[in-house]
Amino acid sequence: MEITLNVNHNIHKVLVESDEMLLDTLRKLGYKSVKKGCDTTTCGICSVSIDDELIPSCSYLSYRAEGKKILTVEGLKEDARKIGEALTAEGVEQCGYCSPSLVVAIHTMLKQYEDPSDEEIKHYLVGNLCRCSGYEGHNRAIKHYMEVRHDGSK
Numbered sequence: 569m570e571i572t573l574n575v576n577h578n579i580h581k582v583l584v585e586s587d588e589m590l591l592d593t594l595r596k597l598g599y600k601s602v603k604k605g606c607d608t609t610t611c612g613i614c615s616v617s618i619d620d621e622l623i624p625s626c627s628y629l630s631y632r633a634e635g636k637k638i639l640t641v642e643g644l645k646e647d648a649r650k651i652g653e654a655l656t657a658e659g660v661e662q663c664g665y666c667s668p669s670l671v672v673a674i675h676t677m678l679k680q681y682e683d684p685s686d687e688e689i690k691h692y693l694v695g696n697l698c699r700c701s702g703y704e705g706h707n708r709a710i711k712h713y714m715e716v717r718h719d720g721s722k
């Protein structure tokens with residue numbers, strides 16, 4: 569079937585199978601930041617924002633995304649750069665495999681919560697497995713990025 573997807577404000581008409589998952593469709597469209605990290609919907613590496621909700625694209629049927637706004641890290645541009653800098657400053661960006669989905673998770677979280685608590689940050693990070701580092705650095709990086717935003721210097 570042919571569906572129309574809005575990805576990073578770009579409109580794509582694309583042929584998909586009825587059981588095709590959004591992860592595969594996004595990669596087919598060239599959004600290669602969206603990656604597969606497991607077969608059990610547990611790693612979060614495939615996560616994208618759909619209408620400002622963080623969703624694992626490996627278990628979301630592509631046709632369900634019609635009429636919705638999909639965001640991947642490619643669409644976040646300046647915000648992605650600044651979040652990436654905050655992560656790098658804390659030394660948590662190592663192999664980088666988890667980074668695109670982590671940046672999308674942080675961006676989506678800050679759309680939902682202006683000033684997330686430690687618990688809310690944990691809730692968002694828990695769905696995004698990082699095999700290389702602990703989560704304290706991620707937490708510090710998020711807080712640093714939030715301060716930069718509150719300073720109005722973003």
Ligand code: FES
Nearest residue numbers: 605609611612626
């Ligand atoms: S690939 Fe692991 S949750 Fe989607």
Ligand code: FES
Nearest residue numbers: 663666698699700
């Ligand atoms: S930096 Fe390697 S998985 Fe997170």
